[in-house]
Amino acid sequence: xxxxxxxxxxxxxxxxxxxxxxxxxxxxxxxxxxxIEGMTPVPVAGLxxxxxxxxxxxxxxxxxxxxxxxxxxxxxxxxxxxxxxxGMGGTRGAARLLKQAQLAAVxxxxxxxxxxxxxxxxxxxxxxxxxxxxxxxxxxxxxxxAYAEASEASGVPWHGRSYDRxxxxxxxxxxxxxxxxxxxxxxxxxxxxLSAGYSPAIGFIHTGKQLSFVYDVADLYKxxxxxxxxxxxxxxxxxxxVERTAxxxxxxxxxxxxxxxxxxxxxxxxxxxxxxxxxxxYDDDEALPADLWTPSSEEPDTVM
Numbered sequence: 109x110x111x112x113x114x115x116x117x118x119x120x121x122x123x124x125x126x127x128x129x130x131x132x133x134x135x136x137x138x139x140x141x142x143x144i145e146g147m148t149p150v151p152v153a154g155l156x157x158x159x160x161x162x163x164x165x166x167x168x169x170x171x172x173x174x175x176x177x178x179x180x181x182x183x184x185x186x187x188x189x190x191x192x193x194x195g196m197g198g199t200r201g202a203a204r205l206l207k208q209a210q211l212a213a214v215x216x217x218x219x220x221x222x223x224x225x226x227x228x229x230x231x232x233x234x235x236x237x238x239x240x241x242x243x244x245x246x247x248x249x250x251x252x253x254a255y256a257e258a259s260e261a262s263g264v265p266w267h268g269r270s271y272d273r274x275x276x277x278x279x280x281x282x283x284x285x286x287x288x289x290x291x292x293x294x295x296x297x298x299x300x301x302l303s304a305g306y307s308p309a310i311g312f313i314h315t316g317k318q319l320s321f322v323y324d325v326a327d328l329y330k331x332x333x334x335x336x337x338x339x340x341x342x343x344x345x346x347x348x349x350v351e352r353t354a355x356x357x358x359x360x361x362x363x364x365x366x367x368x369x370x371x372x373x374x375x376x377x378x379x380x381x382x383x384x385x386x387x388x389x390y391d392d393d394e395a396l397p398a399d400l401w402t403p404s405s406e407e408p409d410t411v412m
Contacts, residue, residue: 123296123362125150126355128161128186134169153177156368157299162186171195180299184291191294191319197302204305208321208379212310221312224378228328247327254331261336262343281347285338288354290326293334296362297325300371306379325375329367337361 130143139158140149152158152173157180160166166181174181174195181195211217219240226243227234229250234243259266264282271279271287279287301308301321311320313327337357346353362368 123359123368124157124159124292124299125155126159126161126184127164129163132158132160132164132166132170134167134173137173139170139173152179155179156303157182157295159184159295178303180295180302182295182298184295191291194298194302197299197305201305204379205307205310208306208310211379212312218312221378225313225324225328228374228378229331251331254335258335258339262339264339264342266339281350282338282342284350285341285354286334288351289334289338289341289358290330292355292358292362293326293329294319294322296367297329297371298322300368300375301325304372304375306375325371328374329365333361333365333367334358 127141127143130141132139132141134140135147135149138150138152140147142148150158155177158174159182161184164183171181178197180197183192183194184190185192211221222240223234223238223243226247229247255266255269258264266282267280269283269286271283277284298308298319306321308322309318309320311317311324314320314323317323338354341350341354341357344353
């Protein structure tokens, strides 16, 4: 029997666990998964994301434990390269989501958030009046430079980002490692957004998908984490188990970078959020009836 109780304890948690071809159920006040090697207890209170791949079944009691412990449940494809569904986050309040929607609904405020995102990536001030198209060009150059530097540092040849979603195995090993590493990064960013009460769908740079904001946030860390990890995995000769090795290497890289502690802090700064970690009243009592909306023109102090 394996034992995962050595997994460390969104700030202090282990980043994620990927499981496939197993049955997951409740085990005492945690969960356990059963596979051909036996039963493995999982200390879910110290876990941020549980990724469930093909051949996985999960009981109602196990999902309840995941929800109580604010562990995001994600149902994904083989090797975590497709996203199918996810549970809800750890907060029942909507204040941050509403603020996010307000910022994204007005071009001026949306542009301000987008520029803060680019500034964080470039680590330098962006000149006033810089257009989004110019910023995209700068970002493209930055990412291409990161690929070239990772290739030179690792000795792994790089021929460009290329993969066929309909034929996953046709991609070269480093592209497969990049996709696997990015999927893990998306999962952690998704969990952080939901934990803090933001919507993964309302993006500022990306748009139109239910994971647009996930992609926005993940792009802050790709050149620091997933790109170097992917090239290092191939440089170390792990071409036979690319995806599995990349996932494990990401877990270590997330811990070294203290990523779980940084993500929510970075998001709240980008959104101009001053609430910090204050507990929402709906988190104290999730069954509490919601407030009713009143137009500002009808507020008591504005009615003549």
